[in-house]
Amino acid sequence: MTPLDELPRIGAPATGALRGAGYTRLDHLAGVPRASLAALHGVGPKALRMLDEALAEHGLRLG
Template sequence: MTTDSTTPPDDFPHGIGNPARRALHAAGYTALDQLPAVSEAELLRLHGVGPKAVRVLRAALEAKGLSFAGE
């Protein structure tokens, strides 16, 4: 999903918001399938990723039978 002309495509859910999307991209994450290698705490340390984004990402991962590292 492309959010604007400056954000590369990804498959993150729409509800995470643009600041979280940009933070994930800056950290090198461009696909939901990459996130099971990352803990919730690591994501929350990214500037722009907050509890709401983590909840939305967790739900998207769970829908695919996946979870964050350590869960």
């Protein structure tokens, strides 16, 4: 299993919101518009920042 196979530790509410929207792996978030993720209940600025950082480690980014 690689770091792209799982979501980073961003907190239970944000993780639950992402999984509920069908995002179960970090690489699923590559190219997804930041605003779309921010609209999910439980995904706040801190979670978005952490996701940005985790994606950047793999040369990926949010849309």
